[in-house]
Amino acid sequence: MAKLNFGGVEENVVTREEFPLAKAQEVLKNETVAVIGYGVQGPGQALNQKDNGINVIVGQRKNSKTWDKAIADGFVPGETLFEIEEALQRGTIICYLLSDAAQIALWPTVQKHLTPGKALYFSHGFGITFNEQTGIVPPKDVDVFLVAPKGSGTSLRRMFLQGRGLNSSYAIFQDATGKAKERVIALGIAVGSGYLFETDFRKEVYSDLTGERGTLMGAIQGIFAAQYQVLRDKGHTPSEAFNETVEELTQSLMPLVAENGMDWMYANCSTTAQRGALDWWKKFRDATAPVFKDLYESVATGKESQRSIDSNSQTDYREKLDAELKELRESEMWQAGKTVRSLRPENQK
Numbered sequence: 185m186a187k188l189n190f191g192g193v194e195e196n197v198v199t200r201e202e203f204p205l206a207k208a209q210e211v212l213k214n215e216t217v218a219v220i221g222y223g224v225q226g227p228g229q230a231l232n233q234k235d236n237g238i239n240v241i242v243g244q245r246k247n248s249k250t251w252d253k254a255i256a257d258g259f260v261p262g263e264t265l266f267e268i269e270e271a272l273q274r275g276t277i278i279c280y281l282l283s284d285a286a287q288i289a290l291w292p293t294v295q296k297h298l299t300p301g302k303a304l305y306f307s308h309g310f311g312i313t314f315n316e317q318t319g320i321v322p323p324k325d326v327d328v329f330l331v332a333p334k335g336s337g338t339s340l341r342r343m344f345l346q347g348r349g350l351n352s353s354y355a356i357f358q359d360a361t362g363k364a365k366e367r368v369i370a371l372g373i374a375v376g377s378g379y380l381f382e383t384d385f386r387k388e389v390y391s392d393l394t395g396e397r398g399t400l401m402g403a404i405q406g407i408f409a410a411q412y413q414v415l416r417d418k419g420h421t422p423s424e425a426f427n428e429t430v431e432e433l434t435q436s437l438m439p440l441v442a443e444n445g446m447d448w449m450y451a452n453c454s455t456t457a458q459r460g461a462l463d464w465w466k467k468f469r470d471a472t473a474p475v476f477k478d479l480y481e482s483v484a485t486g487k488e489s490q491r492s493i494d495s496n497s498q499t500d501y502r503e504k505l506d507a508e509l510k511e512l513r514e515s516e517m518w519q520a521g522k523t524v525r526s527l528r529p530e531n532q533k
C-alpha cells in the first residue's frame with residue numbers, strides 16, 4: 185500500500201500499479217460476483233467488471249425496465265441475468281446496489297442467502313452505519329466491506345471507457361474469511377476505480393451525505409440560485425445571468441480547477457478578477473460555515489438518513505422526486521441554461 189502525503193497528512197492509497205487488474209482477476213477467479221440492482225451504480229459496476237473479465241451476474245426484477253436495460257447491455261437471462269433471489273443464491277460476493285431505502289425492504293431476503301464465507305459488498309456506509317434505522321445487521325461469518333465510487337455510476341462507466349478511472353474509497357466492516365482485504369481491493373479495481381483510498385463505514389457515509397447535500401449538489405444549486413436571482417433583479421437578462429453564474433464555471437473555469445487547482449484557475453483569470461475573488465472568498469466561507477456545521481450535525485445525528493429512508497420508502501417516491509426535479513428543470517435559470525447549451529458549437533448541427 186502506498187503512503188502518500190496529502191497536504192501534510194500521510195494516508196494509505198491503493199493504486200492500479202501496485203494492484204493491477206491481473207491481480208484482481210486472480211483474486212476473484214473462483215468468485216461469482218452478483219450485482220443486485222441495476223439503477224445507476226449497478227450498470228456501471230457490472231459492465232466494468234464484465235469488461236474486466238470478472239465472473240459477474242446481475243440480479244434484477246423481471247418485467248422491469250431495468251431488466252430490459254440489462255439485456256440491452258449484454259447480460260443474458262439464465263446465464264448472467266437472474267431474478268434477484270436466484271442471483272443472491274448463485275453469488276459468492278453480493279454487491280448490494282439497490283437504493284439505500286430499498287435495501288431495507290429486501291434485507292430479509294438477502295440475509296437468507298448470506299451463507300458462511302460469502303461477502304456482502306456495499307457502495308455506501310449507509311445501511312451498516314445507520315443499522316438502528318435500517319435493520320441491516322449481517323451474520324458474523326461473512327465478509328462485509330464497501331467500495332464507494334466517488335461520483336455517479338454514469339461517470340464510473342464513461343471514465344472506464346475513456347481509459348480513465350474515478351477514484352473510490354474502500355472500507356472493511358467485517359473480515360470473516362481473512363480474505364476481506366484482497367477481496368475488497370480486487371473488487372475496487374474490477375469495478376474500474378482509478379485508485380482507492382482507505383476509510384471506514386461511518387466516515388464514508390458522514391462525508392458522503394455532507395458532500396452531496398453540500399458543495400457537490402445542494403449548496404452549489406443554492407449559490408447559483410441566489411446569484412442568478414440578484415442579477416435578474418438588477419435587470420440583467422437570463423442569458424447574461426446564466427452565463428455569469430453557471431456556463432462560464434462549467435465550461436471554462438472548473439476544468440482549470442480540475443486540472444491544476446484553484447490558484448491555477450485564478451492565475452489564468454484577469455488581475456481584476458483575482459483581486460475580487462481573493463477579497464470575497466472568505467466572506468462566502470464565513471457566511472456558509474454555520475450552514476455546513478448544521479448539515480454535518482444533521483447527518484451525524486441520523487436525521488438525514490431517516491429523512492431519506494422515510495421519503496424514499498414510499499411507493500410513489502419516484503413520482504415525487506421527478507416532480508421536484510421538474511421544478512428545477514422548469515425554473516427560469518435552468519430553462520435559460522437549456523438554450524445556452526444548445527448554442528454551444530458542438531451542439532449545433
Ligand SMILES: NC(=O)C1=CN([C@@H]2O[C@H](COP(=O)(O)OP(=O)(O)OC[C@H]3O[C@@H](n4cnc5c(N)ncnc54)[C@H](O)[C@@H]3O)[C@@H](O)[C@H]2O)C=CC1
Nearest residue numbers: 221222223224225226250281282283284286307308336337
Ligand atoms: N447513484 C450513484 O451514482 C451512487 C450511488 N451510490 C450508492 O450505491 C447504491 C445504489 O445506488 P443507486 O445505483 O443510485 O440506486 P438506484 O436508486 O438507482 O436503485 C437501484 C435499483 O434498485 C431497484 N429497486 C428499487 N426498489 C427496489 C425494491 N424494493 N426491490 C428490488 N429492487 C428495487 C431499482 O429498480 C434499481 O434497479 C446506494 O447505496 C447508493 O448510495 C454510491 C455512489 C454514487
Ligand SMILES: CC(=O)[C@](C)(O)C(=O)O
Nearest residue numbers: 333334335336337392396
Ligand atoms: C454520486 C455520489 O457519489 C453521490 C452524490 O454521493 C450519490 O449519488 O449518492
Ligand SMILES: [Mg+2]
Nearest residue numbers: 308392393396
Ligand atoms: Mg451519496
Ligand SMILES: [Mg+2]
Nearest residue numbers: 333334335392
Ligand atoms: Mg458520493
